[in-house]
Amino acid sequence: MKLLKEIPITYEWSFANKTRKDTSYITHGYYTYPAKFIPQVAAKIMQDYSSEGDIIVDPFLGSGTTVVEALVNKRVGIGVDVNEIAVLLSKVKTTPIDSNLLSDAYHKLLFDVENDTLVSGDILKKIVLPDRVDYWFKPHTKEKLYILLGHILTINNIDVRDFFLIAFAQILKSCSIWLQKSVKPTRDKNKKDCDPFKKFTRQSKMMLKKHAEFTRIILENGIDVIDKYRIVENSDARKLPCKNGEVALVVTSPPYVTSYEYADLHQLASLWLGYLDELSGFRKKFIGSAYTDRNARDLQSPLGEKISTDLGDNKKGRGVRNYYADMLESFLEMKRVLKKGGKAAIVIGNTKMRGVDILNAEVFKEQFENIGFKTFDIIHREIPSKMLPSTRDPKTGQFTKSTNNNKELVYPTEYIMIMEKL
Numbered sequence: 001m002k003l004l005k006e007i008p009i010t011y012e013w014s015f016a017n018k019t020r021k022d023t024s025y026i027t028h029g030y031y032t033y034p035a036k037f038i039p040q041v042a043a044k045i046m047q048d049y050s051s052e053g054d055i056i057v058d059p060f061l062g063s064g065t066t067v068v069e070a071l072v073n074k075r076v077g078i079g080v081d082v083n084e085i086a087v088l089l090s091k092v093k094t095t096p097i098d099s100n101l102l103s104d105a106y107h108k109l110l111f112d113v114e115n116d117t118l119v120s121g122d123i124l125k126k127i128v129l130p131d132r133v134d135y136w137f138k139p140h141t142k143e144k145l146y147i148l149l150g151h152i153l154t155i156n157n158i159d160v161r162d163f164f165l166i167a168f169a170q171i172l173k174s175c176s177i178w179l180q181k182s183v184k185p186t187r188d189k190n191k192k193d194c195d196p197f198k199k200f201t202r203q204s205k206m207m208l209k210k211h212a213e214f215t216r217i218i219l220e221n222g223i224d225v226i227d228k229y230r231i232v233e234n235s236d237a238r239k240l241p242c243k244n245g246e247v248a249l250v251v252t253s254p255p256y257v258t259s260y261e262y263a264d265l266h267q268l269a270s271l272w273l274g275y276l277d278e279l280s281g282f283r284k285k286f287i288g289s290a291y292t293d294r295n296a297r298d299l300q301s302p303l304g305e306k307i308s309t310d311l312g313d314n315k316k317g318r319g320v321r322n323y324y325a326d327m328l329e330s331f332l333e334m335k336r337v338l339k340k341g342g343k344a345a346i347v348i349g350n351t352k353m354r355g356v357d358i359l360n361a362e363v364f365k366e367q368f369e370n371i372g373f374k375t376f377d378i379i380h381r382e383i384p385s386k387m388l389p390s391t392r393d394p395k396t397g398q399f400t401k402s403t404n405n406n407k408e409l410v411y412p413t414e415y416i417m418i419m420e421k422l
């Protein structure tokens, strides 16, 4: 089998000249979401493989990059994610709000928080925080965050309230004792205290400015009622809110097997916003989590079978097999919603685990071709070094500190697979 790494790199897709400011333009920089793709990649895929007015779907919505870009590029955007934070974030990032309304609500909120008009109010009594909050937050910081959240929840306009909930969610990591540079849940008991009110003010101000820009673009694009142009839902990639054959293009970057435990990463926001009753149940919803266990199933990929056999009959081997089985189901759902000739654009990288090459792109290609797609194009893309997610421990396949001597650079390149429904 010809390995995809032999495909020459197309530098036009690297966007190496783009700065952080460019990649976080309009609403893209509201929240630090792991493994996002840059908006420029999503936009170029749409421009090259769809037309204005088309329906674009992202079954692994994450921070909503695809749906934001669908609206900017005059398409209809639909996305789902099992993570409620992702859905709330995507909703906020794609909902235009009148700037004066937002600015008035902001000033009122600051006044109320500073004068703490609510301390003994009913709303605060209604916020029941799980005990795990105390594991991550010092008592005096927790108290301030509690007041802030209490006041945000009194805002009547739901779009405005959700906007400030995202500003709140974004400051949680730096206000907690979560080791700042770590994506894994690690405590740093010596972490410097921060002032939640100051952080929130700074975050909100940045978002207010960006939201005005976003709202202007949406209005210019003639989008009157946003719900006609955008659906974001808390659902599984294998259950899309779309009719058979109505979608022109899927644009997505799926989860990576055991790279991130998405449930763990989002636990701070999930704890405060009331999305987390039980961490272990939450984890099982995520494709690529080491916590799922699936029965044997035809992977529609001899290569996928071989990779999982090479890893052995152990947690890793089974994890990779489950992952390919779950991904196959999501591809079948893409097939259901795509029209004939419609395309699925999958952004994916390969990796290595315990010395075994985890050839995700090659496996996905086999799976797609076995269920009624043809390979339309495969773009080999270099990820500029400043955007590299991290370094990886080759034994575990997980992200690791750059000081780890065994580390390897991961995903220096990735593939954009354009698969056409026959």
Ligand SMILES: C[S@@+](CC[C@H](N)C(=O)[O-])C[C@H]1O[C@@H](n2cnc3c(N)ncnc32)[C@H](O)[C@@H]1O
Pocket: 033, 034, 035, 036, 037, 038, 059, 060, 061, 062, 063, 064, 065, 066, 080, 081, 082, 083, 086, 235, 236, 237, 238, 252, 253, 254, 255, 256, 262, 285, 286, 287, 288
């Ligand atoms: C690589 S991220 C997507 C990032 C996105 N492209 C962006 O720009 O933000 C993968 C996403 O898949 C989601 N996910 C994992 N399992 C899922 C499932 N079964 N159904 C839907 N989404 C799922 C995770 O919550 C995560 O947000």
